[in-house]
Amino acid sequence: MSGKMNMAKALLRAARRAGAEEADLMISGGSELGITVRMGELDVLEEADAGVVVLRVFKERRMASISATNLGGLDPELFAEEAVALSAFGEPDEFNRLPEAELYATEFPELDLVDETTLPTTEQGVEMARSAEAAALDADRRIDNSQGGLFSRNSGEGIYLTSNGFEKVRNYTHFMLTTVPVARDSADGLVTAYWTEGRRHSADLPEPAEVGRRAAERLLRMLDSRPAPTGEFPVIFEGVSTASRLLRILFGAAAGPAIRRRQSYLIDRLGDRVASDLFTMVDDPHRLRGYGSRSSDGEGLPCQRREVVTRGILNFTPTDVENARRLDIPVTGHGNLGGGVSASNLYLEPGELTPEEIIASVKRGLLITKTLGNGNLNNNTGHWSQACEGLWIEDGEIAYPVSKVTFAGSMDDILGGIDAVGSDLDFNRGSACSPTLRVRSLTLAGS
Amino acid sequence: MNKEFARYDLDDALISRLLAKALGRGGDYADLFLENQVIRTLRWEEGGVKSAGTSLNQGVGIRVLAGDKTGYAYACELDERTLLRAAETASHIAVNGGGVGVAALQGGTLPQHYPIERPAEEVDLNSKVVYLRRIQEAADTADPGVSKVLASFMEYTRKITVANSEGALYRDTQPMTRLGCQVILERDGKREAGSAADGGRVGLEFYDRVTPESLAQESVRMAQVQLEAIDAPAGNMPVILGPGLSGVLLHEAVGHGLEADFIRKRTSKFTDRLGEAVASDLCTIVDDPTIPNDRGAINIDDEGTPVRKTTLIERGVLRSYMHDRISAAQLGVEPTGNGRRDSFRSHPLPRMTCTCLLPGESSVEEIIGSVKKGLYARIVGSGAVDITCGDFTFNINEAYLIEDGKITAPVKGATLVGNGPEVMGRVTMVGEDFTISPAIWTCGKRGQKVPVNHGQPHVKVSEITVGGSSTGRSADER
Structure with missing residues (x-):
């Protein structure tokens, strides 16, 4: 020991x-x-x-x-x-x-969360950060500055022990590679964007140049942004960036602590429709090498793959033990150590349309590619007002980038209004992953 | 209570040895940051103290600067072997060998910006339990529709030692307390929340003035207003910001963009704009860490630079950025004492303290009376900014329509969005009623959280985008 x-x-x-x-x-x-490497030079170690x-x-x-x-x-x-x-x-x-x-859990599936190699070395990490940054800087002459290329390696061990007999050692590793290029638009304004990749095993990280390329692509499409019109428009939440927020909000509102504190718009909604029938949301703690994977929950209870929402219907209240007891509902294996609830790997079952097909289906509307801050979410009513930016769509094509836009609506209207789900589910976006989603109509404010 | 269950402090001779080790491979400068923070919390829920907690956050961070490069390492254990290893790790950033030596450490005296009568750590926890019980009772009394009351009391004492290779040695003890309350109010099948909190680098005498009852009543009042609220308007319109809390405007619209790490990297919208107009000439904005007992007050920054009030913007003209040591050296100016960090785990960054818009000459009646159709934001919440392009946002949690110069119906929560210099240029009236915000603000930057504050009088912004849901227009065909 x-x-x-x-x-x-x-x-x-x-x-x-x-x-x-x-x-x-x-x-x-x-x-x-x-x-952190900045403009090719090591900046912080x-x-x-x-x-x-x-x-x-x-x-x-x-x-x-x-x-x-x-x-x-x-x-x-x-x-x-x-x-x-x-x-x-x-x-x-x-x-x-x-x-x-x-x-308490008695069986613990092996989830392959530890990279046993000692790679990359510090020198290799510096090189990866440098390559990611360089690829973004080389992508276009308008990209002439950078907030850096970043590489991080974390490894850890957690020992959890209870006086009534539970004992578990959890080990993990995690690697991240990010770059944040800066460009100048035609009015000499500065614009930035980033791309990040995280993996449990370093060998699973994509090539650094690919990280730089995607950061540059996301940056270049945002140059010379304009205001968006004010009114009601169809809206697309981009899978790799903004759609996962909807999953997180829904999960938080459905969970035991929010229900018990009466700070949720989903009180007494079990078995009811909370989203459109295209919406099936899964929590899967046992994904191999998953960002949020766990063989038992934070309190030591067993956990398993479950559909939280099936074709729009809320199935159960994800909960910890204390809130399960207070609400007199079954435990679900979503407890945190010391209280509270969290999802493991939350994802939305993908649909069949590519993001391009979804964009092509919109006559006039907004593709949301970034949210600014956490926005104003009223837990009790589900009303959400959020600053964002994205790409304006005219006649099924990306017309121009827009910034300083807000969208507002209730979570019931947003999730209930989902009328297309993309095929582009990427499990490497963190502990909540969603394909691209189209929402029938939301209020936008801009010009 | 208050048993010392951990060792604190390092003797000066060991600090000198660690700094020498840190510069062992070269480098221009090294510093050491020792922190011992004891946090106590009481959480009230379901009519009683749900849990009591103590956290000890203790460790040492060692930094080496070599040219523009930073090497950083930290450790939680205070034995010499562990600390020497951390110093050695930080030293790897330097490759040139040789370098500067370590000057003899000389302690400096500090001003005292947090004079306290009744330090929280010296008072039994029972008296703080009483605050929480008083909140519950006052909330229950204020409205029979109150269905849940959450309350909390937090206190910490953060002892820091900052020493550097130039011989500076400072020790400071930074107190903080916070009393907070949140209520759920239910009526006719509708449910809304309200919350309030206050505190600062204050002792318990503060809560004789800002009482548990006042926080509970304010929370209930907010929830009552929300139950009556109609949809907020969507689109561009004049917005009047109430005093105090709405200083978050300064924090997001200009404050972050003036933190000089972004200036030296040329990634802030405000790069190269000293001497230029970046706000309307009604705006004079300072960053002031010297306001007694303020949540943003400090006696010394986290890299050993004495603090001072810095005028950032004078009558609309940009006068100074906020610097840490690195940005000041690169830009050839004196550090402004804004080098702060959330703990020994992080190296310092330029950060705000208490950012204030100084009072103007308009009366509140004049300001509100000047708006034919717009929004009055009384209580605002958290915000965010993209420092590079300058776009920022913050929440309005309690707002009212202004119609023909009068405040009328309350509207639901919404968010505002705009661009920093553009919106500051549209500040067309500044009130005479300067107010410091309640002490609720924590600023997050690159994952580091530090306590900050801000203050401002009533302010009129002639046009900004309001993210409500009421447009009065019909849905477009797809």
Whole structure:
């Protein structure tokens, strides 16, 4: 057993001695390498090994948690005593307890989340960042500056231990390559765009030149943007950029904490239509090498592939154990350590139209390629107003780029109005992935 | 409570050895940042304290500058072997060998921008539980339709030591507290939320003035207004921004673009514009870390530069950027004390502190009376900016129509979008009622979060895009 596992067990024992009836504990740590190359030169090199320990204690149905970054200097007795002393300030609550032992996962599928090679080296990482940036800079003479090429390598280990018998070590690696070119448009205005690729295994990363090429392509199409018209128009959410936001919002609103806090537009909507019948949303924790993959959830419960929404109908409430108990609903394996809910790999089942065919189907409307900020989302009504930019479509063709546009509508109108789903699902876009989606009509504000 | 369960502080001799190690392969400069932050939180939910928490965030960051390059490493353990290894890792950025030596460390004294009577860390947690209970009771009393009350109290003490190879050595203790409340109000099958929070680098005496009851009542009032709101208009129109909170306009429309890392890289819209008009001549904008007890106040920045008030824009003309050490050296000016970081895990970047638009001469009545048809934004929320092109956005969470110079119906939440210099050029009236925002703001940049604030009086923007859903036009055929 590693030193960290010994430390974890010592802390749990200390918590019990200090008077905790139940406790759980996470020790996570790892190493990080961050490289920024700018205009061909190494700009920043960051390297570190670090970790954190989080201990949660339950005593007389009161709960407290304590965390610290200095694992080596920690006195387990003092740490545990502090946690138990803190718990006295809590209110006794019958829901403050660990999951029952029989709920814990006992089988853990192998998900191939660790790249065992030690590649790329720091020097190779610098070269990859440099190549990605150079490919963007070389793509067009109007691209004459850059915010950099970035490469990062993260590897880590998380130990999760509970006083009622769950024990799991989770390891992961993650590699990212990004570049952010800057161009000058015909009015001498500056415009920027980026492209990023992330993988669990470094060998799965695309060629750096491909990252640069896509960043340049996304940048060049946005030069010389104009305002968009104000009015009601069909709207397309681009698969690789903006469509996944709809999935995240829907998942958050459907989840246990939002329902229980009554901060959701989806209260009492189980079994009802929440999107058009083209909309089938899946959460799949067991994708090999997936960004959000996990063999058990954050609380140690088993998890599996499930359709959250099938042809527009909401199937279940994704939840953690505490909210399942409070709402008296089944557990689903979506809990986070220490509370809350998260999806694993969330995606929308693709349709049959290519993005080009979807664009061609719109007479006059907007392809949204970027959102600016998080926008104004009212959790209670599902009303959403969001600044964005994109490409204006006239007669089925991209006419010109537009910026400083807003769209507004309710989530029910947006998801209910989806009348085309693309075939372009890319699982490498992060923990939520969607193909391109067309929405019948949304309010745009521009000129 | 308050047991020291972790070691804090390094002796000066070890700091000198670490800086020397960091410059062991060359380089022009090295600095060390030691942080020990203890955060305590109380979360109130379902009528009681749901959980109490303590977090200790402790570690050391070591940076080496070699030409324009930065080497950075950090460690959480404070033993000499680990720290020497971090210094060695940071040193790899330099390849020229030799280089500068480490000057003898000399402690400096600092101004005190956070004078406190009753430090939160010295007061028993029970008295803060009482704040949360008072919020619940006041919210329940304010409206029988209140169905949920969430409240929280957070306090931290962040002790930092900044030392560099030029011999500077500063230690500062930065307090922060925050009391927040969120309510859900249900009536006739409709449901809306309201929230309020305040605090700053303040002790508990602050909450004698800004009481738990006032935060609860404000939250309920906001939710009540939202229940009555009609669709917000869509399109371009005059917008009047209320005082205080709406200073987020400054933060997004000009503040980020004046952070000089973007200037030295020539990726900000404001590059090469010193001495030029970038806002209407009614606008004088400062970044001020010296406002006592403000959320954005600091006594020293996170790379050891003494802080000061910086005039960014004077009567519409760009006068200064906000610098850290690197940008100041590259652009040949003095650092402005804006080098900040979210923790020892990150190297410093130019960041805002408390960004303010100084008062003008218009009365509130004049400003509102000047608008025939437009929007009055009373409470605004978070925003974002694309620094390169200058486009920015922020949320309006409580707004009203203005019709014939009068504030009329409340409208639903929406977002505003515009371009920084363009919108600042359309500031056609500035009020005399300068107000600092409640202490709720955290700025995120490249993944680093730092506490900031801003302030401004009533401001009239003659035209900006409002992202409502009411156009009065019919849907186009596809």
